[in-house]
Amino acid sequence: MKKTFQITGFFLTCFASVYCIQPAKPKTPKPNVIFILADQWRAEATGYAGNTDVKTPNIDKLAGxxxxxxxxxxxxxxxxxxxxxxxxxxxxxxxxxFYNDKPLSNNALTMAEIFKENGYKTGFIGKWHVNGHKNGEDPFSARDKPVTRDRRQGFDYWKVREVSHDYNSSFYFDENDQKHTWQGYDAFSQTDSAIGFIKKSKDSPFLLVLSxxxxHNPYNTAPEKYKKMYDPAKLKVRPNVPAELQDSARNTLANYYAHCTALDDAMxxxxxxLDDQGIAENTIVVFTSDHGDMxxxxxVFRKQRPWDESILVPMLIRYPEKLGKKSIVVNKPIGTPDILPTLLGLSxxxxxxxxxxxxxxxxxxxxxKYPIEAALIMLPVPFHEWNFTNGGREYRGIRTDRYTYARKLNGPxxxxxxxxxxxxxxxxxxxxEFKTLQEGLEVTLSKKLKENNDTFLPADSYMKLWNYTYDHKDSLRPASYYAELKK
Structure with a gap:
C-alpha cells in the first residue's frame, strides 16, 4: 500500500529553507533627502563645535x-x-x-534631475542664486525676477526668490511665477512650507532643498526675541580679531548669533x-552652509578669502537607516563637489x-575607505566685496585635516x-624649516589642479573664456597687484 503524507506549512517552510528557496526580503524604500542650506554660517558658530556663546540646542542634538x-x-x-x-x-x-549672479547652463546635469530620473519628487524653497543676468544688464537685475520653469534645473515644487537679504518683508515666486510674500521672518515661513511639502510627499521618495x-548680513535683522538672548559684552572674540575692533566684533556676533538661534528653532x-510623520529613519538630513564669514x-567681513573663518562650514549628515543614531566624527576634509556624489552613494x-x-x-x-586627503580651495576671479582694489587676489590652495596651503599667481x-x-x-x-612640508603640499595641490584641468590663469582669461563681463569696477587693479606679479 502506497503511503501518502501531507507537508504542513511549517515543514514546507523548513524544507524550502534547506534548499535556499526563501521568500525575497522586502526592498528597503529609497531614502528621502532633505538638504538644509544656511547662508554664511561659519563652522565654529555652533554649540557642538565647541562655541559656548551661541545657542544651537536643536542642531547640537542633530549632531549627536x-x-x-x-x-x-x-x-x-x-x-x-x-x-x-x-x-x-x-x-x-x-x-x-566662478562669479556671483552668472547663469548655470541648462545643459548642466543637476541634483534634482538625477534624483527625479530615479523616481523622486523634487522641491526647492528659499534662496536660489544661480539664474544670473545677461551680459549688458545690471548685475543684480535678476534678483527680483521669477526663475522661469525652464531654468529650475529639475525642481518642481517651487517657492523661490533668486536673492534677497531682507528677511522680514521678503517675497518669492511659486511654480506659476506668481508673486507671494513670506509672513514674518522668512526662514520661519520657509520652514513651514518645507514641513507642508514633507507631509504631502512622505509616501514617495522626495528630494527637498530648504535654502x-x-x-548672512544684515546682521541686525533677526527677531527681537533672539536678539535679546545675547549681550555683546559677554561674548568672546577670536584672538585674530584686531584689538581695536573687538567691541565692534562683539556687537556683530550678538546679532549674527541671534540669526543662528532663530534658525536653530526652525531646525x-x-x-x-520627521519623527511625527514616521519617516525619520529613512530620511537623509544634511545641514550645512555655502561659506563662512570673517x-x-x-x-574684515564676509568671504572669498582662504582663511578658515571663510572656507570652513558646519556640515552634518543624519541617516539612521544606514549610519545609525550615534555621532560619527570625520576629521578628513570634504569639498563642495563631493556632496552630490556622496548623497547619490547613500541613496x-x-x-x-x-x-x-x-x-x-x-x-x-x-x-x-575615505577617499579624500585634501580639499581644493580657489578663487579664479576676485569680485565685489573682495575685488582687486580691496586686496582680492586669484589663488588656489588645499585644506587638509591639519594644514592650509595656498599660492597666488606669483608663487606660494x-x-x-x-x-x-x-x-x-x-x-x-x-x-x-618647513621646506619639506611645503613641497609635499605643493605636490598635492598641483595634482588636484591637474585632475581638474586647472592651469591657474589670471582672472581675465576665465572672464574672456566664458564671455563674462565684470560688475561695476571689479576689473580694476591697484599698482600693488602688478608689483606682486613682478616679484
Whole structure:
C-alpha cells in the first residue's frame, strides 16, 4: 500500500529553507533627502563645535545623531559658485559659476534631475542664486525676477526668490511665477512650507532643498526675541580679531548669533516633523552652509578669502537607516563637489560621469575607505566685496585635516599648521624649516589642479573664456597687484 503524507506549512517552510528557496526580503524604500542650506554660517558658530556663546540646542542634538564633518570646506567660498558646485558636483571652472549672479547652463546635469530620473519628487524653497543676468544688464537685475520653469534645473515644487537679504518683508515666486510674500521672518515661513511639502510627499521618495538666507548680513535683522538672548559684552572674540575692533566684533556676533538661534528653532520644528510623520529613519538630513564669514577676524567681513573663518562650514549628515543614531566624527576634509556624489552613494543611485567630486559614503563607517586627503580651495576671479582694489587676489590652495596651503599667481602665499596654530596667525610659507612640508603640499595641490584641468590663469582669461563681463569696477587693479606679479 502506497503511503501518502501531507507537508504542513511549517515543514514546507523548513524544507524550502534547506534548499535556499526563501521568500525575497522586502526592498528597503529609497531614502528621502532633505538638504538644509544656511547662508554664511561659519563652522565654529555652533554649540557642538565647541562655541559656548551661541545657542544651537536643536542642531547640537542633530549632531549627536549624525556624521559630523570637522573639515567641511567651501571649495569656492561665495554664494553662486558654491551653489553651482552643489547642484552639479563639479568644480567652478567646469560649471562656469566662478562669479556671483552668472547663469548655470541648462545643459548642466543637476541634483534634482538625477534624483527625479530615479523616481523622486523634487522641491526647492528659499534662496536660489544661480539664474544670473545677461551680459549688458545690471548685475543684480535678476534678483527680483521669477526663475522661469525652464531654468529650475529639475525642481518642481517651487517657492523661490533668486536673492534677497531682507528677511522680514521678503517675497518669492511659486511654480506659476506668481508673486507671494513670506509672513514674518522668512526662514520661519520657509520652514513651514518645507514641513507642508514633507507631509504631502512622505509616501514617495522626495528630494527637498530648504535654502535659508540668514545668518548672512544684515546682521541686525533677526527677531527681537533672539536678539535679546545675547549681550555683546559677554561674548568672546577670536584672538585674530584686531584689538581695536573687538567691541565692534562683539556687537556683530550678538546679532549674527541671534540669526543662528532663530534658525536653530526652525531646525527643531522640522526635525520634529520627521519623527511625527514616521519617516525619520529613512530620511537623509544634511545641514550645512555655502561659506563662512570673517566677522572682523583679520579686520574684515564676509568671504572669498582662504582663511578658515571663510572656507570652513558646519556640515552634518543624519541617516539612521544606514549610519545609525550615534555621532560619527570625520576629521578628513570634504569639498563642495563631493556632496552630490556622496548623497547619490547613500541613496544607491549611479553617479554620472559628469560629476567631478568623490563619493565619501563608503568611508563614513569604514575610515580606511575615505577617499579624500585634501580639499581644493580657489578663487579664479576676485569680485565685489573682495575685488582687486580691496586686496582680492586669484589663488588656489588645499585644506587638509591639519594644514592650509595656498599660492597666488606669483608663487606660494600661505602655509598654516592648523593644529598648532588654530587661528592661522603664523604663516610658515617659504620658511626653511618647513621646506619639506611645503613641497609635499605643493605636490598635492598641483595634482588636484591637474585632475581638474586647472592651469591657474589670471582672472581675465576665465572672464574672456566664458564671455563674462565684470560688475561695476571689479576689473580694476591697484599698482600693488602688478608689483606682486613682478616679484
Amino acid at each position: 545623531q549624525s556624521v559630523v564633518f570637522k573639515t567641511a570646506v567651501a571649495t569656492m567660498s561665495v554664494c553662486t559658485p558654491y551653489r553651482g558646485s552643489l547642484l552639479t558636483g563639479q568644480y567652478p571652472l567646469k560649471h562656469g559659476l 535659508w538666507g540668514p545668518p 527643531g520644528k522640522l526635525m520634529k516633523t 566677522l572682523l577676524t583679520r579686520g 544607491q543611485i549611479k553617479i554620472p560621469a559628469s560629476i567631478d567630486g568623490k563619493d565619501v559614503s563608503q568611508g563614513l563607517l569604514q575610515p580606511k 602665499w600661505l602655509l598654516y599648521d592648523n593644529k598648532t596654530d588654530p587661528y592661522q596667525q603664523n604663516n610658515l610659507v617659504n620658511k626653511p
